[in-house]
Amino acid sequence: MNQILVRHKWEPYLWLLPSLLLMGIFVVYPIGIVFKLSFSEISRSGMVGGFNGLSNYITAVTAPEFGSVMLNTLIWVVSVVGISTLLGFIVALVLNAEFRGRKIARSIVVFPWAATLVVQASMWKYIINIEYGALNNTLLNTGILSRAVNWRPSYIIDFAWECGIGIFVTVPFVTFCVLAGLQSIDLSYYEAATVDGAGFWKKLRHLTLPLVRPSLTVSTVLNIIYVFNSFPIIYTITRGAPAHKTDTLVTYLYMLAFSEQRKGPATALSVVGFVILCICAGAYMIITMRKEDAE
Amino acid sequence: MTVRKGNLLSLSAVILLALLSVLILSLPVYRFDATVFTKRSGNTFMGDERYQAARAEVDDTVADYTRRGIHTEVSEEVIERVNSKGDTTSLVIFRVNREIGCSGWDFIRTGFPSGRVLVWMLAAEGLALLLACGAGIRDSRKRSGETWRRRVRQAAAWAALLCMLLTVFFVLYTNVIIYRRIGLYAAGVAESPGEAVLASADALIYQGAGGTDTAALLRDTASHCAVTWWLQLPVLLCMAALLVRLSGADVRKTFARGCLYLFVIVMCAVILYPFVIMFTSAFRTDADANDINFLHLFPVDWRWENFSHILGRGVLRYLLNSLLLSSGSTCLALLCGIPAAYALARMRFRGRKAFLGFVIMSQMFSPVVLLVGISRLLIDLRLSDTIPGLVFINAAFNQAFAIWLLRGTFVSISPEMEQAACIDGCNSVSALIRVLIPMSAPGIVTTLIFVFINSWNEYTISTVVIHSDVNFPITVGLTQFAAFSMIQWNYLFASSLLATVPVVILFMLIEKHLVSGLTSGGVKG
Structure with a gap:
């Protein structure tokens, strides 16, 4: 029996009430507002007019930059999540090994996860600057370069830098997820495998990988959602310039709504983004609930 | 032996x-590839006397080197100029180069x-x-x-x-x-x-x-x-x-070990690099921070006054705002979250599964896609441009995580103590406060710190909701040093340092507990 006595049937709901109220007003209600606005006419000054069907959606989708923004979003999510999962897995394997200074190394790996994204994005913006950037300065001062390099020659490279910074800040999360999985593995499996003569790669492929797969799944699904929503990196470094060519959906949406004052298409895009998120979240919920049932 | x-x-x-x-x-x-001899011959026409004279001098030098058994190469740079009479003259620069090993x-x-x-x-x-x-x-x-x-x-x-x-x-x-x-x-x-x-x-x-x-x-x-x-x-x-x-x-084992250490050292260096840059730049002068030819790793004179300058320019206010905002959000999130987690962990009721599903699902809803809705809601509630408005939003969006982590903590604690307390006449409220909360203190502290950090680091909503300078949290406030035309990097990094250090320290404290919390559900800032 993992329960305590409930005196009235309605008592549990009373316990949930504050939380429900808070989330109802500040999470669910804005969803409703966004949906309603996406079907309404909104003037530049923000006055809400009447129902105007799908015209907001049509305006948003037919905008010339829509295609490139969606493509950017796809590249952003796939590259950041994919590469940081791979790197995070490797780092977790390393940090799971016994060595001197492991505690220090683990604390250092936390840094990019803990520090604010705006701050980290600004740091990198400073580092890759050509005129006074720290990277050029360091490489020149150590004699590795003999001449300053322009690290940001084009917007494509800019976007690649943004992906790189996204990976930099995402790796620790994967690392700690996998590390949690690795530490729950019974060491006797490894002993048995060693007795059977399995080498490092065999153990990795047939033992470690299947056993940490649940943690990897959780971290991957969550990362897809968090990376999709990531805003400060791109906003700080390029602001989508030039002409929305380095924007992802969320930064584009922000620009439309708050700097170009085109709230109609922006809300339509919010709904699009929200639906994409819901699909991912649904997948995650199914995975988690299944795990919950298994316990 | x-x-x-x-x-x-x-x-x-x-x-x-x-x-x-x-x-x-x-x-x-x-x-x-050294230039060992340079001869400039200005105001010459190609092939005239001056040119010939310079050429002869260069040839002498080359011959001299050749006599000593040293191979040299001559390069000739011609820069054409139009003089006051309208004639085109040339500046010829001869260089005698040799490769020296x-x-x-x-x-x-x-x-x-x-x-x-x-x-x-x-x-x-x-x-x-x-x-x-x-x-x-x-x-x-x-x-x-x-x-x-x-x-x-x-x-x-x-x-x-x-x-x-x-x-x-x-x-x-x-x-x-x-x-x-x-x-x-x-x-x-x-x-x-x-x-x-x-x-x-x-x-x-x-x-x-x-x-x-x-x-x-x-x-x-x-x-x-x-x-x-x-x-x-x-x-x-x-x-x-x-x-x-x-x-x-064992040579192979030692080598593998060496590679491991090399990997860890390189990894730590890469991670720490931007933070070291932030730290050192925070103490530099504006000119030094903008100088690619700055020759030192650390500042020449440590400018502590950078900090007093930024504190004077509103950063103190922003830090206080952030502190207020994060503490408020954390308290509210826990006040609402603890009872909900308690009910989910200890009671059986209709709709429990649905609520749990909703909690997991809402963990995904980032406020970013809902920005338009949130800003409108806060305007309607007259909470726009106020810190309480941000407190509510942060608490609400951290609710899912708080409930999830707290529930995990509560479930892992056996309910026998509470049941005993109930038999002794406690009701469920006092059982929670007197028995369960003290027992699950580590889990609660972890949740508390994590929600605090999330609220402290929040940036996107604040940029939209807060317009007036006095209400900026630090994340938004520090961007005032990064105006589009002029960035004061030393001030930006000094305030970044103040914004980052407390959070990183807090995070390192809970890292271990957070890892175990992660296994029962996923979370990220």
Whole structure:
């Protein structure tokens, strides 16, 4: 029996009430507002007019930059999540090994996860600057370069830098997820495998990988959602310039709504983004609930 | 105690490798494409007398070098100009270039600063050799060997490793002297590296012919480390491996271990790099932070007044706002979250599963896609541009995580104590407060800190919701130093430092607990 006595049937709901109220007003209600606005006419000054069907959606989708923004979003999510999962897995394997200074190394790996994204994005913006950037300065001062390099020659490279910074800040999360999985593995499996003569790669492929797969799944699904929503990196470094060519959906949406004052298409895009998120979240919920049932 | 044939072989190989490495040092290890002679001939017409005279002088120099058995190449740069009469005249610059290969001994002999690195390297190598020979050829395996032999051989292997590091360091140091210390001086940017350095560079590259022009000549000099020098690394690596083998350790395992440490060191360096840059730039002057030719790793004079300046420019206010905002959000999130988590963990009721599903689902709803809705809602509630508005939003969006983590903590604690308390006449409220909360303190603290950090780091909603300067949280406030046209990096980083340090420390405290919390559900800031 993992329960305590409930005196009235309605008592549990009373316990949930504050939380429900808070989330109802500040999470669910804005969803409703966004949906309603996406079907309404909104003037530049923000006055809400009447129902105007799908015209907001049509305006948003037919905008010339829509295609490139969606493509950017796809590249952003796939590259950041994919590469940081791979790197995070490797780092977790390393940090799971016994060595001197492991505690220090683990604390250092936390840094990019803990520090604010705006701050980290600004740091990198400073580092890759050509005129006074720290990277050029360091490489020149150590004699590795003999001449300053322009690290940001084009917007494509800019976007690649943004992906790189996204990976930099995402790796620790994967690392700690996998590390949690690795530490729950019974060491006797490894002993048995060693007795059977399995080498490092065999153990990795047939033992470690299947056993940490649940943690990897959780971290991957969550990362897809968090990376999709990531805003400060791109906003700080390029602001989508030039002409929305380095924007992802969320930064584009922000620009439309708050700097170009085109709230109609922006809300339509919010709904699009929200639906994409819901699909991912649904997948995650199914995975988690299944795990919950298994316990 | 046994003497093995293999040991004798290994030791002789070590001696041979050491000799080989000294031999490499005697090869031309560093190459300079040096301009040894420059002749400018201004206001000339191609092929006229002046040109011929300059040409003859250049040819003399070349012949002189050829007599000494040195191969040179002449380059001719022509810059055309139109003079006041309207005629086109040329400025012709002749350069006599030669490639100079300098051996390691040249570096040491001429007293070039990086020659000292080579001296250390030789010393380390000699030490390694001395130790290896001193340990003799007797075995030092764990079973049969003597501990002191093993220790001595290990020390020798470390010395060989040090040699490798110095090998790389030599190249970097040489480049730094030529390109940065002398190059920037010649360009008029940095102070003189000193007469001694210039004289030794002159002696090394121009055999004393550069004189006072050495710095200017060096500006045109390209230099690179010859391939032969890099042969040092495999040679020294083999030497270290043999010494490890002699000491009785497993070479493959030691190598794998070395790679592990190398990986960790490189990884930590990459992660710390931007943070070190932030830290050091925060103490620099504005001019130093914008100077690519800044020659030092750390600030020359530590400008603590940067901090008093930014605190005076509103950062203190922003920090207080952030503190208020994060504490408020954390309290609210926990006040609402603890009862909900308690009900989910301990009670069975209709809709429990649905609520749990909703909680997991809402963990995904980032406020970013809902920005328009949130800003409108806050306007309707008259909470726009206020800190309480942000408190509600942050608490609501952290609710899912708080409930999830707290529920996990509560479930892991056996309910027997509470049941006993209930039998003693406590109701469920006092059972929660008196029994469960004290018992689950670590989990609650973890949740508390995590929600605090999330609220502290929140940026996107605040930029939209807060318009007036006095209500900015630190994340938004610090961007005022990064205005589009002018960025005051030293102030930006000083305030970033203040915003980051407390959070990173808090995060390191809960890292361990958070990892165990992650297994029961996923979370991220």
